[in-house]
Amino acid sequence: MTDTLNENPGCLGAIFNLFGGKKKVKRVDSSADTTIDEPEEVFPYRLRDDFLSPAEFSFYRILSSLTGTERVVQSKVRLADLFFVARPNENAKYYNKITAKHLDFLVCDATTMKPLLGIELDDASHQRSERIERDEFVDKVFQAASLPLLHVPNQRSYSTREIDALISPHIDITNSHKETSPAESKPPAVQISENKPASPAAAPICPKCGIPMVLRIVTQGEHKGKKFYGCPNFPRCREVKPYSNQS
Ligand SMILES: [Zn+2]
Known part of the structure; x- marks a missing residue:
């Protein structure tokens, strides 16, 4: 998996800044008492005139x-x-x-x-x-x-x-008005307090991702304290399933 750096280009940028980043620095040369301007890095970026063809x-x-x-x-x-x-x-x-x-x-x-x-x-x-x-x-x-x-x-x-x-x-x-109103489709305001893998036997599988869901607790609002299953890929996947003590 040598390509994983792709996922975090900011990492390379940070390394570059540590070693090679040039800045305009005024340096006082004590012997000659002069100020030297180091060359400023010139970015070659230009605005495209054909953003859309x-x-x-x-x-x-x-x-x-x-x-x-x-x-x-x-x-x-x-x-x-x-x-x-x-x-x-x-x-x-x-x-x-x-x-x-x-x-x-x-x-x-x-x-x-x-x-x-x-x-x-x-x-x-x-x-x-x-x-x-x-x-x-x-x-x-x-x-x-x-x-x-x-x-x-x-x-x-x-x-x-x-x-x-x-x-x-x-x-x-x-007919777009007939669809779910924004209030209905809005995801519940839930803060995640637990992100433990549920016991393998009990954990339902996320229907979207095909992986075991995790047990979570609602920390705010009228359902505070209630447990539910959520997808470990949250917030990219917002699938939830009810949790039941009996099962
Ligand atoms: Zn999922």
Whole structure:
């Protein structure tokens, strides 16, 4: 697992700063009584003028107008920020496979930011063999996590009707009011006071992650003191199950 540094790039940055970071330092040379300016590190970063390509921007504007205030559209979403790995210790290679991959667009519920639909604009590069392999991998990632992914052929521009027809089977824009209200879908305000693995026989399995859940206690609110099972991957996974003394 030599790739685990990928998970913590801040670590390398800290090491670099310890040894090589150059700063503009005024140093007084006592013998000559002069002030010497050390050269300042010049960062080579420049702002891109093509953050979204014309096709991406055309698509983005129409998608945003269709989704209205009920949904929000994110662009260039890193897969590792959208998905997590259920058993990170034994699945490090699966994490590394998604750290450098990005999704073109993500539609989320505006009140909960729950991801609803991923969208990829497929240009000619998607016919190259390594790109096909990458697309197949990404399709499987979405399938595993039960998030729909839509492939849209890349065009110079799009019409509203065209995009509406593509996304409406996946997102019910017109009837979005009927869905769960924000109050219902809000996760319970629970502070975790215990994170012990429950005894293997009793511990239920997290339906999302497939790993034994842990016993926790509610520390605030009207359910204070109550025990429940939570997923060890919390907060990335918010699955809970009731705890019963009898079982
Ligand atoms: Zn879980």
